Amino acid sequence: MAVNTTTKGITMEEARLLDSTDDDFFERGKTDVKCPRCGGTIVLKRYGESYTIGCEHDCLVLAYRGI
Numbered sequence: 156m157a158v159n160t161t162t163k164g165i166t167m168e169e170a171r172l173l174d175s176t177d178d179d180f181f182e183r184g185k186t187d188v189k190c191p192r193c194g195g196t197i198v199l200k201r202y203g204e205s206y207t208i209g210c211e212h213d214c215l216v217l218a219y220r221g222i
């Protein structure tokens with residue numbers, strides 16, 4: 156999976172944090188990591204071949220595209 160788009164203004168640290176939850180979602184279907192900006196739940200949403208990992212309130216989102 157390659158990171159396709161990210162929230163404008165997202166920091167490397169925030170991107171790394173979101174990216175690190177990827178394994179949680181694929182192993183357990185959820186993550187205990189909270190949004191560093193608002194404390195919201197981090198959720199994974201699927202869109203066909205792609206998916207996004209981000210805050211439930213959309214303040215931080217990483218988008219991935221399937222290969």
Ligand SMILES: [Zn+2]
Pocket residue numbers: 190191192193194195210211212213214215
């Ligand atoms: Zn948030």
